[in-house]
Amino acid sequence: MSNAPGGGEAVLFWILGPLAVIGSLGLVFAKKAVHAAIGMALTMIILGVFYIAQDAPFLGIIQIFVYTGAVIMLFLFVLMLIGVDSADGFVETLKGQRIATALLVLGLGALLVSAIGSVVYPAPVGLADVNQSPGNLSAMSELIFGRYVWAFEVASALLITAALGAMVLAHRERLGKGRNQKDWSRRRFARGEHVAGLPVPGVYARHNAVDTPALLPDGTPSPLSVSRVLTARDQVTTPQRYVEPELEIRHEIEEGSNR
Amino acid sequence: MSTLATLAHGIPTLVADGKDNPLADFSDTPVWVSLIKVVIIFVYLLISTLIVIWFERRVIGRMQQRPGPNRNGPFGLLQSLADGMKSMLKEDVRPANADKFVFTLAPLITATMCFVSFSIMPIGGVVNLFGHRTPLQLTDTPVAVLLVLAVAGVGIYGIVLAGWSSGSTYPLIGGLRASAQMISYEIAMGLSLVAVFLYSGSMSTSQIVGAQANLWFIIPAFFSFFVYVVTMVGETNRLPFDLAEGEGEIVGGYFTEYSGMRFAMFFLGEYINMFTVAGLATTMFLGGPLAPPGISAINNGMFNEGWWGLLWFTIKLWLFMFMFVWLRGSLPRVRYDQFMKFGWKFLIPATLGWVVLVAFFRGAQNGWFGTGGVTILGRTFPVASLFIVGVIAVAALLLGWWWDGRVEAREARAAQGPPAIVDPFAGGHPVPPLPGQTVQEPSYAAAVESSAASPKETVRG
Numbered sequence: 001m002s003n004a005p006g007g008g009e010a011v012l013f014w015i016l017g018p019l020a021v022i023g024s025l026g027l028v029f030a031k032k033a034v035h036a037a038i039g040m041a042l043t044m045i046i047l048g049v050f051y052i053a054q055d056a057p058f059l060g061i062i063q064i065f066v067y068t069g070a071v072i073m074l075f076l077f078v079l080m081l082i083g084v085d086s087a088d089g090f091v092e093t094l095k096g097q098r099i100a101t102a103l104l105v106l107g108l109g110a111l112l113v114s115a116i117g118s119v120v121y122p123a124p125v126g127l128a129d130v131n132q133s134p135g136n137l138s139a140m141s142e143l144i145f146g147r148y149v150w151a152f153e154v155a156s157a158l159l160i161t162a163a164l165g166a167m168v169l170a171h172r173e174r175l176g177k178g179r180n181q182k183d184w185s186r187r188r189f190a191r192g193e194h195v196a197g198l199p200v201p202g203v204y205a206r207h208n209a210v211d212t213p214a215l216l217p218d219g220t221p222s223p224l225s226v227s228r229v230l231t232a233r234d235q236v237t238t239p240q241r242y243v244e245p246e247l248e249i250r251h252e253i254e255e256g257s258n259r
Numbered sequence: 260m261s262t263l264a265t266l267a268h269g270i271p272t273l274v275a276d277g278k279d280n281p282l283a284d285f286s287d288t289p290v291w292v293s294l295i296k297v298v299i300i301f302v303y304l305l306i307s308t309l310i311v312i313w314f315e316r317r318v319i320g321r322m323q324q325r326p327g328p329n330r331n332g333p334f335g336l337l338q339s340l341a342d343g344m345k346s347m348l349k350e351d352v353r354p355a356n357a358d359k360f361v362f363t364l365a366p367l368i369t370a371t372m373c374f375v376s377f378s379i380m381p382i383g384g385v386v387n388l389f390g391h392r393t394p395l396q397l398t399d400t401p402v403a404v405l406l407v408l409a410v411a412g413v414g415i416y417g418i419v420l421a422g423w424s425s426g427s428t429y430p431l432i433g434g435l436r437a438s439a440q441m442i443s444y445e446i447a448m449g450l451s452l453v454a455v456f457l458y459s460g461s462m463s464t465s466q467i468v469g470a471q472a473n474l475w476f477i478i479p480a481f482f483s484f485f486v487y488v489v490t491m492v493g494e495t496n497r498l499p500f501d502l503a504e505g506e507g508e509i510v511g512g513y514f515t516e517y518s519g520m521r522f523a524m525f526f527l528g529e530y531i532n533m534f535t536v537a538g539l540a541t542t543m544f545l546g547g548p549l550a551p552p553g554i555s556a557i558n559n560g561m562f563n564e565g566w567w568g569l570l571w572f573t574i575k576l577w578l579f580m581f582m583f584v585w586l587r588g589s590l591p592r593v594r595y596d597q598f599m600k601f602g603w604k605f606l607i608p609a610t611l612g613w614v615v616l617v618a619f620f621r622g623a624q625n626g627w628f629g630t631g632g633v634t635i636l637g638r639t640f641p642v643a644s645l646f647i648v649g650v651i652a653v654a655a656l657l658l659g660w661w662w663d664g665r666v667e668a669r670e671a672r673a674a675q676g677p678p679a680i681v682d683p684f685a686g687g688h689p690v691p692p693l694p695g696q697t698v699q700e701p702s703y704a705a706a707v708e709s710s711a712a713s714p715k716e717t718v719r720g
Contacts, residue, residue, distance in 0.1 A: 034361070034423055038416075045413065061405045069412020070442065073419070077438050080423050080431060135279025136401050137462065 055127035281399035283465035322588035351519035356426030369417030369528035383568035422513035433512025437503035444493035451486035468547040491536035499590035537579035
């Protein structure tokens with residue numbers, strides 16, 4: 001090839017290329033979904049760096065900005081929000097889908113190799129001239145808002161429709177007005193129950209925990225002070241094991257240490 | 260190329276004079292000079308961080324009427340150094356549940372990404388560095404400002420992954436909050452910068468600084484400046500927007516489980532991010548390394564040249580730092596839903612409207628809406644722009660008039676005062692009477708109702 005990359009670009013490629021491959025393999029083989037997302041983010045960043053190295057700074061920065069900064073970040077957000085685990089996806093719902101997938105992948109690979117292998121490229125022009133004379137951004141914007149304005153606007157309309165559709169499908173109309181903090185407070189006062197809020201879980205001299213109920217003045221535990229989720233899961237512990245050491249401490253203070 | 264050229268004639272171009280590429284000239288900058296500049300920026304940021312931690316604690320101390328750190332070194336200046344040494348020698352605890360690799364990766368991402376953005380900040384004019392004439396700026400590209408936003412987007416990973424990898428509830432909530440908060444505020448931040456791009460016709464920082472030689476963009480793009488200042492507090496997780504680490508609600512947020520050097524990296528990242536957003540604000544709105552208006556006129560712009568720029572840039576940077584500290588000293592933390600509502604329902608739509616307005620003004624400057632102009636104080640304003648400003652002013656006047664009427668009506672209603680006789684048990688809970696009110700005897704009905712409410716505890720739910 002007449003326009004093989006120069007020294008710096010070749011070094012960059014041979015360092016970052018394998019890293020990008022490792023990232024994409026991580027996406028496929030990682031056990032945890034978050035590790036897969038990290039691998040994908042790495043690959044996207046490296047692709048952006050390659051674009052920048054090939055005289056396309058706008059494309060490269062937008063690649064990093066949009067894919068790494070927004071799209072994969074949203075993946076991560078959803079993964080963290082709903083807590084997807086590796087334990088989740090091991091049941092095959094479709095029988096024989098692995099074999100079918102493997103066959104389809106092989107077919108697609110053969111198709112791509114035969115199609116791309118027979119392509120004849122004209123001599124590459126390069127971006128150096130365009131970057132110099134109208135400038136990278138100006139040339140790009142002239143194409144986007146000039147020759148391809150219809151394709152661009154149609155694509156944006158499609159994306160907006162998709163976003164609106166997702167919102168319409170996911171949105172549930174609330175029946176009646178929801179209560180805010182003020183309303184809840186008014187309601188507590190009007191009913192006269194738990195005016196100062198519910199009691200907090202147990203706080204002891206050397207320990208505090210959400211799973212330990214607080215003690216009422218007469219020494220009985222208050223079931224109101226622990227979350228109902230923990231009660232339902234049967235994870236509430238008795239405060240007895242914290243009460244006894246506390247009595248010992250009190251005894252030590254009064255009588256002096258006997259250790 | 261020929262199709263491009265014909266297209267360029269067909270479409271009226273906003274950027275007629277090819278301002279895409281940087282103004283700064285790096286032709287006389289060998290690689291080793293660039294490496295020296297890297298070291299300069301690194302040292303500049305590290306020293307600034309050490310000073311700003313001391314500065315913050317001292318200034319907040321003054322605001323809260325206490326001395327602040329004053330033991331180590333003169334004026335307590337070495338306090339941050341002592342704290343840094345302490346975190347290096349502290350035991351670095353990793354929870355048993357943590358994801359080992361990501362738990363270490365997250366602080367590294369934060370601590371490395373924060374340095375990258377400063378490479379495009381013009382912190383001075385053209386200087387003589389070891390016999391080479393070179394601008395005091397590591398590099399510049401046609402998309403330099405977008406680079407800052409992209410790097411900020413990658414930097415968020417540090418916080419989010421820290422929250423996830425800790426394997427604990429509060430960090431996870433902190434990480435979720437941080438990602439939602441920073442992504443939402445990055446949208447408003449990017450939109451606010453669009454007005455500057457429209458005025459300067461470029462995204463290269465040296466071009467933007469060059470375009471502010473006559474007028475800093477804080478004046479024509481004042482609303483953008485306002486939005487940017489709000490979003491830069493949101494982006495850096497500083498009070499009053501430090502919801503990702505709200506210690507009253509979620510212990511410490513994403514770095515709850517971190518200690519020692521790994522925590523110090525987050526700390527460093529947070530402070531250098533403050534310098535980055537402040538540096539970008541300086542570059543975009545306050546003329547970067549240009550001297551303030553009066554001084555820049557002295558001796559044919561002598562104070563705009565060379566190393567003087569570093570002084571002006573640093574002064575402007577520290578004005579923003581003081582503002583950060585001032586905000587922290589005076590404002591309480593906002594509630595999370597109010598914060599998100601403010602970002603999505605006010606900042607983003609308002610900034611979109613503002614960008615449309617600025618685009619209109621720029622079009623009028625290019626003479627697309629008629630060529631008439633009015634000259635005021637040596638500047639020519641297009642008639643179309645003045646017309647729009649007049650319409651907005653009239654609308655604001657009408658809105659203010661209507662608003663005043665509502666406020667007056669509300670005050671008139673409030674001035675009627677409380678009733679003369681009050682039933683202290685009317686709301687079910689005893690309330691003392693206001694001055695001048697007489698107390699009605701507690702009604703029997705209310706007493707019955709309150710005794711009817713079950714005194715027995717019910718399980719929450």
